[in-house]
Amino acid sequence: MCDIAGTTSPHKEHHERHQFRHPPTAFRRSGRPAASAHAADRPHRSDPGGGGAVTTDHPQEPGPTVTIVFESLFGSTRQVAEAIADGIRETTPVSVMSVVDAPALTDCDVLVVGAPTHAHSLSRPASRTEAESWARDPAKHLRFEGDSRATGVREWIDRCPSPRIGYVAFDTRVDMPRIFTGSAASAIAKRLRKHDLREVVPSESFLVDKDSHLLPAEIDRARRWGRAIASAVAASARPETSMKR
Numbered sequence: 577m578c579d580i581a582g583t584t585s586p587h588k589e590h591h592e593r594h595q596f597r598h599p600p601t602a603f604r605r606s607g608r609p610a611a612s613a614h615a616a617d618r619p620h621r622s623d624p625g626g627g628g629a630v631t632t633d634h635p636q637e638p639g640p641t642v643t644i645v646f647e648s649l650f651g652s653t654r655q656v657a658e659a660i661a662d663g664i665r666e667t668t669p670v671s672v673m674s675v676v677d678a679p680a681l682t683d684c685d686v687l688v689v690g691a692p693t694h695a696h697s698l699s700r701p702a703s704r705t706e707a708e709s710w711a712r713d714p715a716k717h718l719r720f721e722g723d724s725r726a727t728g729v730r731e732w733i734d735r736c737p738s739p740r741i742g743y744v745a746f747d748t749r750v751d752m753p754r755i756f757t758g759s760a761a762s763a764i765a766k767r768l769r770k771h772d773l774r775e776v777v778p779s780e781s782f783l784v785d786k787d788s789h790l791l792p793a794e795i796d797r798a799r800r801w802g803r804a805i806a807s808a809v810a811a812s813a814r815p816e817t818s819m820k821r
């Protein structure tokens with residue numbers, strides 16, 4: 577369950593009516609009641625009709641929900657995030673949002689975080705400024721999508737006060753051996769672990785060419801990976817396969 581003020585949620589109404597009732601325990605630490613047990617008690621995460629908090633009268637145990645937060649300067653990581661969401665959404669409610677729009681998370685079952693690799697790691701203000709200058713070069717055929725040079729996943733995670741939940745990390749990086757490229761996903765995972773989040777599936781990289789254009793097969797691969805995330809999330813939410821520490 578995700579308490580995310582101001583979240584836009586593209587997932588289907590069907591899913592919205594089947595969540596928030598009995599939060600799964602697999603990603604939660606004991607000792608604190610699940611804040612999302614009563615949707616009306618919290619800021620609603622999705623309410624397309626504008627009528628207030630989401631509620632459900634569904635009698636069965638609902639599954640967990642997933643939130644994807646991505647950073648993208650030229651659009652590749654955004655496309656990957658959207659494809660991952662498509663794969664997850666086949667079975668599991670999911671929200672996807674740019675880090676620029678993402679509020680601090682207060683409670684969420686599984687958080688998927690993705691970012692482009694800059695200087696072997698997560699972007700910084702200087703690398704985002706450099707990215708903007710790349711986009712001014714017509715020979716590169718890049719369009720700058722970073723709507724804020726001030727905010728990236730690095731800064732967002734450092735503000736993120738969300739222990740107790742599961743995480744999945746991904747990045748985009750150049751199609752070369754990782755030892756030469758580095759990986760933003762590794763940096764994301766390291767930071768989220770420090771915040772006491774737990775890995776749900778191993779991190780993944782999606783590849784761009786040397787001009788930062790996403791390789792064609794990566795969208796399908798991201799969609800398949802999204803399905804795998806949904807399966808792992810569902811399995812982890814079952815008591816017999818709980819990921820509780």
Ligand SMILES: Cc1cc2nc3c(=O)[nH]c(=O)nc-3n(C[C@H](O)[C@H](O)[C@H](O)COP(=O)(O)O)c2cc1C
Pocket residue numbers: 647648649650651652653654691692693694695696697703704706707710748749750751756757758784788
């Ligand atoms: C300033 C800058 C530094 C970069 N450094 C790296 C790097 O160290 N390793 C790498 O694999 N890619 C690097 N890249 C390429 C990015 O990974 C690539 O632009 C990104 O994956 C595209 O994703 P986006 O369209 O979501 O921004 C760099 C890009 C920029 C702009």
